Amino acid sequence: MPGYEAAISKEPHRESGKVLTTTGKECKFPFRQGGRIHHHCITILFSRPWCSITHNFDRDRRGGFCAPEKTQSDVTVNPCQVNPCQNRGVCTQIPYRHSFECSCPEGFSGRLCEQKKCYETIHLRYYDIGESWGRIHLRNVEQCTCVAGEIKCERVRYTTCRFNPCQNDGTCRLIIATGKEVCSCRRGFVGTHCSFEPETECYNRRGTDYRGVVGTTVSGGRCLPWNSDLLYDELHVGTVVASPLRGLGEHAYCRNPDGDKMPWCYTLNDGAISWEYCDVPSCVMAVFSRRIIPMNVLPGVKKPKPSKPGKKPVCGKKHKKRLSVPRGRIMGGTSALPGTHPWMAALYIGQSDFCAGNLVSSCWIVSAAHCFFRNPLLSQIRVVLGQQRFNVTDSNTKTFGVEKYIFPKQFSVFNPTLHDIVLIKLKKQDGKCVRKTPFIRPICLPDKGMTFPDNYCCTISGWGHMHEKAEGYSSLQEAGVRLIPHESCRKPDVFGNHVTNDMICAGLNGCVDACQGDSGGPLACAKDDVSFLYGIISWGEGCGRYGKPGVYTKVVNYIDWINSVIRRKPKIS
Numbered sequence: 001m002p003g004y005e006a007a008i009s010k011e012p013h014r015e016s017g018k019v020l021t022t023t024g025k026e027c028k029f030p031f032r033q034g035g036r037i038h039h040h041c042i043t044i045l046f047s048r049p050w051c052s053i054t055h056n057f058d059r060d061r062r063g064g065f066c067a068p069e070k071t072q073s074d075v076t077v078n079p080c081q082v083n084p085c086q087n088r089g090v091c092t093q094i095p096y097r098h099s100f101e102c103s104c105p106e107g108f109s110g111r112l113c114e115q116k117k118c119y120e121t122i123h124l125r126y127y128d129i130g131e132s133w134g135r136i137h138l139r140n141v142e143q144c145t146c147v148a149g150e151i152k153c154e155r156v157r158y159t160t161c162r163f164n165p166c167q168n169d170g171t172c173r174l175i176i177a178t179g180k181e182v183c184s185c186r187r188g189f190v191g192t193h194c195s196f197e198p199e200t201e202c203y204n205r206r207g208t209d210y211r212g213v214v215g216t217t218v219s220g221g222r223c224l225p226w227n228s229d230l231l232y233d234e235l236h237v238g239t240v241v242a243s244p245l246r247g248l249g250e251h252a253y254c255r256n257p258d259g260d261k262m263p264w265c266y267t268l269n270d271g272a273i274s275w276e277y278c279d280v281p282s283c284v285m286a287v288f289s290r291r292i293i294p295m296n297v298l299p300g301v302k303k304p305k306p307s308k309p310g311k312k313p314v315c316g317k318k319h320k321k322r323l324s325v326p327r328g329r330i331m332g333g334t335s336a337l338p339g340t341h342p343w344m345a346a347l348y349i350g351q352s353d354f355c356a357g358n359l360v361s362s363c364w365i366v367s368a369a370h371c372f373f374r375n376p377l378l379s380q381i382r383v384v385l386g387q388q389r390f391n392v393t394d395s396n397t398k399t400f401g402v403e404k405y406i407f408p409k410q411f412s413v414f415n416p417t418l419h420d421i422v423l424i425k426l427k428k429q430d431g432k433c434v435r436k437t438p439f440i441r442p443i444c445l446p447d448k449g450m451t452f453p454d455n456y457c458c459t460i461s462g463w464g465h466m467h468e469k470a471e472g473y474s475s476l477q478e479a480g481v482r483l484i485p486h487e488s489c490r491k492p493d494v495f496g497n498h499v500t501n502d503m504i505c506a507g508l509n510g511c512v513d514a515c516q517g518d519s520g521g522p523l524a525c526a527k528d529d530v531s532f533l534y535g536i537i538s539w540g541e542g543c544g545r546y547g548k549p550g551v552y553t554k555v556v557n558y559i560d561w562i563n564s565v566i567r568r569k570p571k572i573s
Contacts, residue, residue, distance in 0.1 A: 021064030089113030116149030170194035254278035367520035462518030
């Protein structure tokens, strides 16, 4: 298997609680694969348990099969039944190993969270046992080490720095023995590079200049460090241009490097990289916290003028917290970040059926007709917008009932792959349907004559099965797929004449595909950074099988019908 070590031994390898591969390399937990975070050996992609030997498999592609472990008994015992983790650590049972792992609070480490870290107030960060660092304390240049939770320092020789990395007029000194640079910050600034203002308790405007030390989100979650090895194609110190100037560094404090509406940070949510706005108040609201005053009536604050209509697109714009095009597959592929596909709708039908859909206007969802071929009762349908995790609602989600659903006249339940499209009207709440948020907004419908060329890279997304024989659903996944020529899809060894002119094929050779549960989701193609609903996930043969692409309903062929139903006038090309 390319990028993996060969399995040369069946004997178990263990060193002081570590999990090793069959060649003796240490598994690095947690590790990132497909955008998800794993704390134990996994069987995704392969039937044998395997692990990554670096913390980021997505980036490094280095892994190995996990060595088997001898057990003294066949009886399954939950080692977390009595929590062995100290200092409020959280115990997680590791499948296949009859073992456990402790997730430690920020100030502790060790297998049982028994080791107290050292908190350096000058740098505003924790250092682990045995870790060393330099600092300037009371005008003395010191080399410090964390020993049993206590900071031990000694004065060292130094010289001036050739280049000054210290921000906010800080001065730099070079420790001769180690060659490391340390900063002496002027009053009011702290951190390894003098980039923080500890007294900052609120943010102005959008908070792009916020340099405070809040590291928790509005839901109480902990922020990931901006230099975390679990971040890959997200915004972090290695991917953002001039990251120190945007406040990023070796810390886990809220920042706004992309000009969002307020400070935010990355978090771990249900085993996947996520993001959330931070628990930092606006300075305007902080000043008037006892009496909330609208911005337009504050002294010296002018009410912003409404933007001119048509200046910005009202559909097809996603919330970007990731740099590159999604890779991998929906099945076993990349976890999407919240707000990346804000038009996605989760359709819960009856007791067990599930499909995806696409918000195209305030009250209308477009999905696959075959999801409704049993003609379910309206009372049995639930639509959730803004959902990230399957069947989990939170402050970003909104749930609707259904007023009606409409098939095209050509659709027949006896051949549900033909004309596989349905329109779903949401029930209004307080006289309205959807109110747009960063996590809920419509995708653009294509113009009738819009086409994207063969091999054009589009995106699919959904909560469907991670592989063909999977039983459960996943958190929202995304993947890039390329459109393939129509004549290639109609070859006898592919799908032959089962593919009609009302269908599009994308993805080939087992690279990328949709799977069960993704039906009705989008084939979204972007033009000038605006996403269009070019296709609807419809059918295929298995999931990701070699030579068998996914087949999608061609939306442009149904634009006249869609517009006539939802009473939208076609746009002028």
